Amino acid sequence: MKTLIEFINDTQSDFPYATGEFTRVLNDLTIAAKIVNREINKAGLADINGYFGETNVQGEDQKKLDVFANNHFIAALKHGGMVCAIASEENEGLITYDNAYSQKGKYVVTMDPLDGSSNIEVNVPIGTIFSIYRRVSESGPGTLTDVLQPGNKQVAAGYIIYGSSTMLVYTTGNGVNGFTYDPSVGLFILSHPNMKIPENGCIYSINEANYIYFHKGVKEYIAYCQEDDPSTDRPYTTRYIGSLVADFHRNLIRGGIYIYPGTFKNPVGKLRLLYECNPIAYLAEQAGGIASDGFRRILDIKPTELHQRVPFFVGSTNMVLKAQELMKVHSAKEVGIVTE
Numbered sequence: 482m483k484t485l486i487e488f489i490n491d492t493q494s495d496f497p498y499a500t501g502e503f504t505r506v507l508n509d510l511t512i513a514a515k516i517v518n519r520e521i522n523k524a525g526l527a528d529i530n531g532y533f534g535e536t537n538v539q540g541e542d543q544k545k546l547d548v549f550a551n552n553h554f555i556a557a558l559k560h561g562g563m564v565c566a567i568a569s570e571e572n573e574g575l576i577t578y579d580n581a582y583s584q585k586g587k588y589v590v591t592m593d594p595l596d597g598s599s600n601i602e603v604n605v606p607i608g609t610i611f612s613i614y615r616r617v618s619e620s621g622p623g624t625l626t627d628v629l630q631p632g633n634k635q636v637a638a639g640y641i642i643y644g645s646s647t648m649l650v651y652t653t654g655n656g657v658n659g660f661t662y663d664p665s666v667g668l669f670i671l672s673h674p675n676m677k678i679p680e681n682g683c684i685y686s687i688n689e690a691n692y693i694y695f696h697k698g699v700k701e702y703i704a705y706c707q708e709d710d711p712s713t714d715r716p717y718t719t720r721y722i723g724s725l726v727a728d729f730h731r732n733l734i735r736g737g738i739y740i741y742p743g744t745f746k747n748p749v750g751k752l753r754l755l756y757e758c759n760p761i762a763y764l765a766e767q768a769g770g771i772a773s774d775g776f777r778r779i780l781d782i783k784p785t786e787l788h789q790r791v792p793f794f795v796g797s798t799n800m801v802l803k804a805q806e807l808m809k810v811h812s813a814k815e816v817g818i819v820t821e
């Protein structure tokens with residue numbers, strides 16, 4: 482059995498960024514993840530324990546779990562002192578620090594502290610998604626330029642899935658490895674070494690309720706998935722949890738495609754580039770898959786805003802390529818995507 486810390490130590494020489502500081506960032510993220518995991522497991526007790534916006538017996542306000550998660554990830558990273566700025570889904574602006582110690586941090590983190598949080602009350606898997614970048618500014622508090630880097634500059638990315646078991650899946654640009662949390666000893670144990678997404682898959686994941694708003698290319702891809710062709714295992718099967726981490730995790734293991742496309746109503750879709758699509762895209766590529774907005778590689782998009790949204794097609798290489806081929810019935814411009 483190899484623990485996460487042993488694994489990081491063993492693989493330090495494999496990648497250039499694994500200084501003690503970088504390891505500390507990863508470690509800080511796992512500390513927060515353990516606390517969030519403990520809290521999520523108690524979510525079913527919400528009503529009797531007075532969570533979610535109630536006041537507890539000490540007179541403290543009980544935060545919603547997504548706020549709770551956000552606070553704990555920010556606190557852990559701040560305490561670690563290796564990160565000079567954080568961009569979080571829960572915060573409109575960039576989070577920076579006043580103290581000189583944290584301002585020295587070489588890294589910036591973008592994160593969605595609790596993705597799919599609308600699924601908490603129904604016991605469906607949810608997740609934390611994160612990216613780590615090297616800062617580009619020289620000194621002082623982190624800046625927007627530090628976090629508005631294209632995904633191809635990520636030093637590491639990963640997610641924690643709080644599911645039937647809790648797992649950390651991450652990459653530092655040298656493949657993808659998965660660690661299952663053993664709560665009895667409080668350790669993440671390497672359980673899924675060198676994860677690879679099958680080149681072909683049979684699962685497509687998309688919220689088909691939005692079908693009437695989809696562009697022709699997306700509709701044609703759905704029709705393709707539903708055609709009868711036993712030689713290519715079609716019709717495929719549809720699975721959609723509505724938790725990106727959980728949908729991606731399943732497709733990573735079994736093979737499949739996840740799509741959150743742009744629509745007539747929302748040309749840029751729903752998912753956020755910095756802390757949802759970029760980290761998942763990096764993991765997908767590192768596992769042998771691909772990720773695009775239907776036209777371009779996600780990791781090459783130059784972000785202009787913290788909470789920028791982007792259409793998202795990610796998963797098994799041949800499935801995403803097929804979807805991209807069918808998307809060509811329209812140009813990117815025609816479906817409202819600005820490519821410069």
Ligand code: AHM
Pocket residue numbers: 570593595596597598599688723724725726728751
């Ligand atoms: P959130 O960040 O508000 O939780 O939204 C992101 C989630 C993804 O996890 C999920 O894949 C998607 O939104 C589901 O959206 P929809 O309900 O429109 O299908």
Ligand code: MG
Pocket residue numbers: 570593595596597757
């Ligand atoms: Mg989210």
